[in-house]
Amino acid sequence: MNIAFDRITEKGFLDIEIDPRLDLFAEIEHLKKEKNAILLAHYYQEPDIQDVADFIGDSLGLAQKAQQTDADIIVFAGVHFMAETAKILNPGKKVLLPDLNAGCSLADSAPAGIFKEFKEKHPDHIVISYINCTAEIKALSDIICTSSNAEKIIESVSADQPILFAPDKNLGAYLNKKTGRNMLLWNGACMVHEIFSLEKITKLKIRHPQAKLLAHPECEEAVLAVADFIGSTTQILKFSETDPSTQYIVATETGILHQMQQNSPFKTFIPAPPTNSCACNDCPHMKLNTLEKLYLCMKYEVPEIMMEENLRLAAKKPMDRMMEISRAAGLIG
Ligand code: 13P
Numbered sequence: 129m130n131i132a133f134d135r136i137t138e139k140g141f142l143d144i145e146i147d148p149r150l151d152l153f154a155e156i157e158h159l160k161k162e163k164n165a166i167l168l169a170h171y172y173q174e175p176d177i178q179d180v181a182d183f184i185g186d187s188l189g190l191a192q193k194a195q196q197t198d199a200d201i202i203v204f205a206g207v208h209f210m211a212e213t214a215k216i217l218n219p220g221k222k223v224l225l226p227d228l229n230a231g232c233s234l235a236d237s238a239p240a241g242i243f244k245e246f247k248e249k250h251p252d253h254i255v256i257s258y259i260n261c262t263a264e265i266k267a268l269s270d271i272i273c274t275s276s277n278a279e280k281i282i283e284s285v286s287a288d289q290p291i292l293f294a295p296d297k298n299l300g301a302y303l304n305k306k307t308g309r310n311m312l313l314w315n316g317a318c319m320v321h322e323i324f325s326l327e328k329i330t331k332l333k334i335r336h337p338q339a340k341l342l343a344h345p346e347c348e349e350a351v352l353a354v355a356d357f358i359g360s361t362t363q364i365l366k367f368s369e370t371d372p373s374t375q376y377i378v379a380t381e382t383g384i385l386h387q388m389q390q391n392s393p394f395k396t397f398i399p400a401p402p403t404n405s406c407a408c409n410d411c412p413h414m415k416l417n418t419l420e421k422l423y424l425c426m427k428y429e430v431p432e433i434m435m436e437e438n439l440r441l442a443a444k445k446p447m448d449r450m451m452e453i454s455r456a457a458g459l460i461g
């Protein structure tokens with residue numbers, strides 16, 4: 129195990145060569161049993177990783193699963209803030225992330241030092257932060273929210289209480305519209321959800337007049353304005369399963385199409401086009417995790433998420449508040 133630890137520091141993952149004859153799916157299943165490990169994956173992970181996961185979910189579902197598990201090891205196939213959240217909620221477990229460099233542009237858009245100064249300029253505001261932020265930002269917040277509970281979280285705060293919302297300005301603007309609040313917004317955004325082209329989506333809608341546009345609330349206002357349904361990844365997926373239409377344009381990261389197609393094999397799902405011809409609707413952070421890195425991470429039990437206890441306790445407070453409000457609203461069991 130120690131050999132692995134030294135090799136991880138530079139690259140953020142183990143670069144040990146793997147025997148190409150190994151059946152990685154079978155190996156990962158074996159490691160799960162042997163180590164009593166649970167594999168949690170976000171919908172933006174590559175299809176192979178989703179297929180081998182024990183649970184796939186949105187940020188709220190994953191956080192709840194991480195909190196409730198009695199496994200000894202939580203392997204988080206997602207990005208750093210998600211694995212960090214698992215550690216905040218369930219510190220007794222070993223939490224592993226296949227690539228330590230799997231970050232998030234949204235979380236990066238709120239550096240703790242600058243955010244703290246901003247917060248201090250608005251002492252009358254309470255801070256509601258989207259879960260896509262670092263543990264340091266969580267520790268500076270009063271309540272955390274995800275895309276699936278944000279509306280309820282905001283509604284739980286009295287109407288005359290000023291709110292500072294961070295770090296996603298698009299989600300914040302969408303929530304201001306939905307709730308009629310005038311939250312002060314931090315100027316952050318997700319590099320993936322900002323890239324969708326309204327012009328190309330409009331053209332696509334003309335070519336596929338029956339197709340419904342499904343959008344994640346991290347998208348820009350102009351895209352959300354023409355969406356037929358807006359929700360978290362789980363909510364979008366569920367909508368696509370129960371809605372009677374057969375064609376959808378999907379304005380979120382492409383990984384979700386794997387579950388959509390699997391759960392509704394006779395429906396058509398078209399990824400919403402980005403502004404240029406890049407693959408920018410693939411999240412480069414999420415896609416840093418691969419089946420190979422996942423296997424090595426489980427085998428050698430690195431990289432592991434570590435957190436200083438004072439920071440963890442401070443970050444847990446607003447997470448607990450989120451869970452309480454979500455439970456009271458019937459969003460989680
Ligand atoms: P949800 O899966 O909670 O909707 O979040 C989407 C996202 O951007 C995660 O990084």
Ligand code: SF4
Pocket residue numbers: 172207231232233234235260318319320321381411412413414
């Ligand atoms: Fe962050 Fe956006 Fe990637 Fe989600 S899709 S992890 S918000 S950069």
